Amino acid sequence: MGPIIVWFRRDLRVDDHAALYHATRVGLPVVPLFVSDTELTRRLPPDGAAFNFLTEALAELRKNLKALGGELMTRRGKVLEVHKTLLKELQPQAIYFNRDYEPSSIEQDSKIEELYRKSGVEVQTFKDTLVHEPSEVLTGDGKPFVVFTPFANAWKKLSHPAPFGEARRFTTAKLASDGILGAGELKREVSIPSPVLPGGEKQANRRWRMFLSRKIGSYAxxxxxxxxxxxxxxxxxxxxxxxxxxxxLEDCRKAHQSAAHAERASIEKFVDxxxxxEFYHSVLYHFPRLLESNYRREFDRMPWKFSVVLFNAWKKGLTGYPFVDAGMRQLNQTGWMHNRARMVVASFLTKDLQHDWRxxxxxxxxxxxxxxTASxxxxxxxSASTGVDPKPMRIFNPRLQSERYDPESKYIKQFVPELAKVPAKFVHGPHEMPPALQKEIGCIIGRQYPAPVVDHAAVSAEYKRLYVAVRSHNS
Ligand SMILES: Cc1cc2nc3c(=O)[nH]c(=O)nc-3n(C[C@H](O)[C@H](O)[C@H](O)COP(=O)(O)OP(=O)(O)OC[C@H]3O[C@@H](n4cnc5c(N)ncnc54)[C@H](O)[C@@H]3O)c2cc1C
Structure with missing residues (x-):
């Protein structure tokens, strides 16, 4: 009998992996497969910070599969073509994989299912990426939620699937494999100098256990x-x-049971x-048009601006707004950005600079x-107020956000080192420093650090006028 192919995609682990768990219980040889999708990489931007992380995660997956007796097979090419080849080469008994809810994956997966089914090969797909799939969390009328709180309430009422646990040991025949492709081989540049975390299952568990034991209680x-x-x-x-x-989720449930009252609220916030x-996965699943378009159609008329100079200043973290600049530099240096900073830089680009969220x-x-993609x-x-969010339009004031969420300016000073010597009084608005002080500390505004590229009060007033015009046009 032919083997079972377990096709890995965005599920690079062996522990509690739905498809692998079930495949290894059948008792047939298992071929763990990863396909480097050359069609996808061709369409992606030339830079790709996530590629190194992916490569690290794949290298560890290979090691962990080996420990179970298996061998990771990697192939490179157009996904459908790779599967056509494998169908002939392996004559598999079945293919198992975990479901993906992104619009492009749904389309591709249905073609692949059809390919195998037509050849008489069993196809089994599993829920794995989410606790509850988009089709499981619906309103009483069977419609998708477009507001978070009722979605979360409905989600919480469902019974949560327990972890499956470990895969069994299995065997894999020696097969031709393309090896794990690095970013360079895929013609990706990776310009992140200090990635925030290494990829892989071991590191994921290490970070998770540390957060769970030391930090989740003060998360809120x-x-x-x-x-x-x-x-x-x-x-x-x-x-x-x-x-x-x-x-x-199971770890959170256990931690909640044994936590003190104050810590429970923190754990609940984390689960939220x-x-x-899951909410954003559900929204994109039900409204795939949102990949390209506004949920709120009135924003289709928004006269977004475009300035190369301003867009580059935003990208490089040179807007003259220290909190925005710290966020963008954290992103450029580490490949990750704190959520508060993500919200502020996104508001700044769309509301202050009035550039298209896309x-x-x-x-x-x-x-x-x-x-x-979904998140x-x-x-x-x-952030752009174009989405599934009923709250009135909000514009973050970058300076107030900075004073409130980085009161000691540690974040700013970590990522915007030219402001290191700026006294606390001026650090959230360095352009207000008297010229003598600028000279004394070696931070001349316009030379070592930019003056604000726009005046927040003026541009947000302009944005509000545009917003009202866009809304009234449609009413
Ligand atoms: C403009 C913008 C773009 C974003 N892009 C992404 C993205 O590409 N990928 C991504 O995972 N998150 C994205 N987020 C959401 C959020 O910023 C990150 O999930 C979070 O900062 C990750 O850090 P963490 O793991 O320490 O989060 P924690 O605070 O520890 O939260 C735990 C987990 O919950 C999920 N989560 C937390 N906040 C959100 C949120 N607002 N929306 C959806 N999921 C959330 C993430 O999976 C996160 O790992 C974006 C937010 C904004 C405002």
Missing amino acids: TNRDLPAVDGTSMMSPYLRFGCISIRKM ELIWR LGASYFEEKLMDIE NNGGWQW
Whole structure:
């Protein structure tokens, strides 16, 4: 009998992996497969911070599969073509894989299912990436939710799947494999000098255990302070499936049971963030047009501006707004950005600079190691007020955000070192320093650090006028 192919995609681990767990229980040889999708990489921007993370995660997956007796087979090419070849080469009994909810994957997966089924090969797909799939969390009328809180309430009422646990040992025949392709071989530049975290299942578990034992209890207090290591930083690991979401949720449930009252609220807040991830997956699944377009159609008329100079200043972290600049430099240097900073830089690009959110989303795609299409799209549309969010339009004041969330300016000074000597009084608005002080500390505004590229009060007033015009045009 032919083997079972277990096709790995965004689920690069062996522990509590739905498809692998089930395949190894059948008792046939198992071929763990990863396909480097050359069609996909061709369409992506030339920079790709996530590639190194992916390569590291794959290298560890290979090691962990070996420990179970197996061998990771990697192939490079157009996904459908690779599967056509494998069908002939392996004559498999079955193919098992975990479901992916991104619009492009859904389309591709249905073609692959058809290919195998037509040849009489069994296809089994599993829920793995999410606790509850988009089709499971619906309104009483069977419609998708477009507001977070009712989605979260419905999500919480469902019974959560328990972790499956470990895969059994299995065998794999020696097969031709393309090896793990690095970013260079895929013609990707990786310009992140200090990646925030290494990829892989071991690191994912290490980080998770540390967060769970030391930080989750104070998450609610610390999660908004970018200078504090107070969030889980699990986002790249969740993106590449280096850890099981079922296991994380189960750990949260156990931690909640034994936690003190004050810590319970923190754990609940953390679980809410995991639900945001599922909410955005659900939104994109049900409204795939959001990949390209505004959820709120009135924004189709928004007269977005474009200035190369301003867009580059934003990308490089040279806007003259220290908190915005710290966020962008954190992204450029580490491939990750704190959530509070993501919200502020996105508001700044869309509301202050009045640039289209799609430009920002695609820059994040190049630089983020945790790039997750659904969350990135959701986060950008939320920030631009174009998305599934009923709150009135909000414009973050970058200076007030800075004073509130980085009161000791530790975050700013870490990522904008030219402001290191700026006294506390001026650090959130360095252009207000008297010229003599600028000279004395060696931070001349316009030379060592830019003056603000726009006046926040003036541009936000202009934005409000545009917003009202756009809305009234449609009413
Ligand atoms: C403009 C913008 C773009 C974003 N792009 C992405 C992206 O590409 N990939 C991504 O994973 N997150 C994205 N987010 C959401 C959020 O910023 C990150 O998930 C979070 O900062 C990751 O850090 P963490 O793992 O320490 O989060 P924690 O605070 O520890 O949260 C735990 C997990 O919950 C999920 N989560 C937390 N906040 C959100 C949120 N607002 N939306 C969806 N899921 C959330 C993530 O999986 C995260 O790892 C974006 C937010 C904004 C405002």
